[in-house]
Amino acid sequence: MKVRVLFFGATADLVGNRELTLTCADTGTADDILHLILKDFPQLQDQKLLLSINQEYAYGFESVREGDEMAIFTAVSGG
Amino acid sequence: MKVRVLFFGATADLVGNRELTLTCADTGTADDILHLILKDFPQLQDQKLLLSINQEYAYGFESVREGDEMAIFTAVSGG
Amino acid sequence: MDFFELTTDPLDVGEVARRVVPQECGATVTLDGYVRQFTKGRETLHLIYEAYEPMAVKEMQKIIEQAKSQFEIEHVGIMHRLGKLEIGETSVVISVAAPHRKAAFEACEWLIRKLKRTVPIWKKEVYANGEEWIEGDTSPPSLPISGS
Amino acid sequence: MDFFELTTDPLDVGEVARRVVPQECGATVTLDGYVRQFTKGRETLHLIYEAYEPMAVKEMQKIIEQAKSQFEIEHVGIMHRLGKLEIGETSVVISVAAPHRKAAFEACEWLIRKLKRTVPIWKKEVYANGEEWIEGDTSPPSLPISGS
Numbered sequence: 001m002k003v004r005v006l007f008f009g010a011t012a013d014l015v016g017n018r019e020l021t022l023t024c025a026d027t028g029t030a031d032d033i034l035h036l037i038l039k040d041f042p043q044l045q046d047q048k049l050l051l052s053i054n055q056e057y058a059y060g061f062e063s064v065r066e067g068d069e070m071a072i073f074t075a076v077s078g079g
Numbered sequence: 080m081k082v083r084v085l086f087f088g089a090t091a092d093l094v095g096n097r098e099l100t101l102t103c104a105d106t107g108t109a110d111d112i113l114h115l116i117l118k119d120f121p122q123l124q125d126q127k128l129l130l131s132i133n134q135e136y137a138y139g140f141e142s143v144r145e146g147d148e149m150a151i152f153t154a155v156s157g158g
Numbered sequence: 159m160d161f162f163e164l165t166t167d168p169l170d171v172g173e174v175a176r177r178v179v180p181q182e183c184g185a186t187v188t189l190d191g192y193v194r195q196f197t198k199g200r201e202t203l204h205l206i207y208e209a210y211e212p213m214a215v216k217e218m219q220k221i222i223e224q225a226k227s228q229f230e231i232e233h234v235g236i237m238h239r240l241g242k243l244e245i246g247e248t249s250v251v252i253s254v255a256a257p258h259r260k261a262a263f264e265a266c267e268w269l270i271r272k273l274k275r276t277v278p279i280w281k282k283e284v285y286a287n288g289e290e291w292i293e294g295d296t297s298p299p300s301l302p303i304s305g306s
Numbered sequence: 307m308d309f310f311e312l313t314t315d316p317l318d319v320g321e322v323a324r325r326v327v328p329q330e331c332g333a334t335v336t337l338d339g340y341v342r343q344f345t346k347g348r349e350t351l352h353l354i355y356e357a358y359e360p361m362a363v364k365e366m367q368k369i370i371e372q373a374k375s376q377f378e379i380e381h382v383g384i385m386h387r388l389g390k391l392e393i394g395e396t397s398v399v400i401s402v403a404a405p406h407r408k409a410a411f412e413a414c415e416w417l418i419r420k421l422k423r424t425v426p427i428w429k430k431e432v433y434a435n436g437e438e439w440i441e442g443d444t445s446p447p448s449l450p451i452s453g454s
Contacts, residue, residue: 131278
């Protein structure tokens with residue numbers, strides 16, 4: 001399946017990209033996707049990362065499906 | 080001595096005046112002045128009245144001196 | 159810079175908020191009070207605010223000084239409108255700037271409560287069938303109550 | 307009327323405060339956050355705010371709904387600025403209108419705390435000799451922390 005992964009702020013800078021499309025096994029969790037990303041971008045490993053699936057905060061164990069929009073970012077700092 | 084007495088809001092309406100100048104004994108307290116006023120304007124008697132002397136909240140037992148500015152008004156309602 | 163003013167001109171909430179901002183602070187909390195159309199089900203047509211102006215200015219300055227000694231705040235601005243106010247118009251604006259927003263919230267809430275109890279300003283509500291000077295709910299605790 | 311918006315235009319505190327005012331309410335409390343020149347003694351030249359825009363809008367809507375279920379308030383307006391902000395410019399405005407000001411103070415304080423923890427917006431501080439994406443102090447308690 002194909003999954004879009006978005007990055008913002010610090011994670012976008014570290015990855016050097018604001019968006020990637022990953023091709024991976026059809027049954028996977030957010031953590032599975034994250035581990036694929038970390039393999040390619042080990043510089044993310046020092047960060048405390050938050051995840052979202054389809055614009056909702058998500059746990060690592062949640063399933064990701066074809067066409068989902070996932071995002072990986074550090075603790076928010078708006079305000 | 081002569082003392083200026085100011086009225087605001089409800090007390091100005093009840094007295095029909097915003098300012099009076101009283102002539103009274105040279106040694107007097109705010110309560111003495113108030114009682115002179117209440118004799119002339121008994122309609123003030125139903126009000127809970129606050130007093131000030133020279134633009135500071137004052138107790139009835141405080142002395143009033145020649146040239147002082149006293150004010151008589153109801154509980155404030157700004158804001 | 160602190161300020162405390164009475165004016166018969168319309169109040170601009172944003173202008174008050176911006177005037178208290180020092181460069182070292184991170185947040186301003188602003189209270190904006192305005193003329194309600196209905197009070198306890200009764201319709202107000204408009205309001206008249208009247209002040210004992212020189213004393214009101216002194217009392218505003220006093221509550222600002224008290225707030226600054228009690229809370230970790232930088233600047234306070236208070237503007238109170240006088241004269242005739244239409245429904246929805248702003249009667250009072252209090253802005254407090256502080257390094258930390260918690261102190262700004264606390265001080266702003268304390269200041270409006272204090273202003274309503276101590277600053278000599280009175281409000282007259284004008285209805286379709288009459289008008290009434292509003293008497294404050296509570297008297298300042300340290301104030302004398304005289305009268306018969 | 308509630309609203310929650312992201313914009314790259316300068317924010318007008320007074321406009322936000324006025325937009326939340328219903329005729330039945332008596333007070334609006336507004337929080338106005340802005341760019342500090344100094345943070346822990348270090349001078350900031352300017353800031354860049356970036357958002358995950360569609361998710362940020364959803365999260366703003368969620369915290370407004372939560373606030374309205376927890377506090378006796380009428381309307382909430384939130385505006386957050388994005389892009390490059392100069393020193394002293396307003397980054398966020400939250401206005402809460404309520405019949406009684408106590409609820410407005412409480413809800414406004416709750417909302418800014420919640421916004422800073424949950425709404426996906428990030429701030430980059432630009433200094434004379436570098437720049438840094440700021441990481442939020444705390445993570446929302448119900449959120450997962452992943453990573454190595």
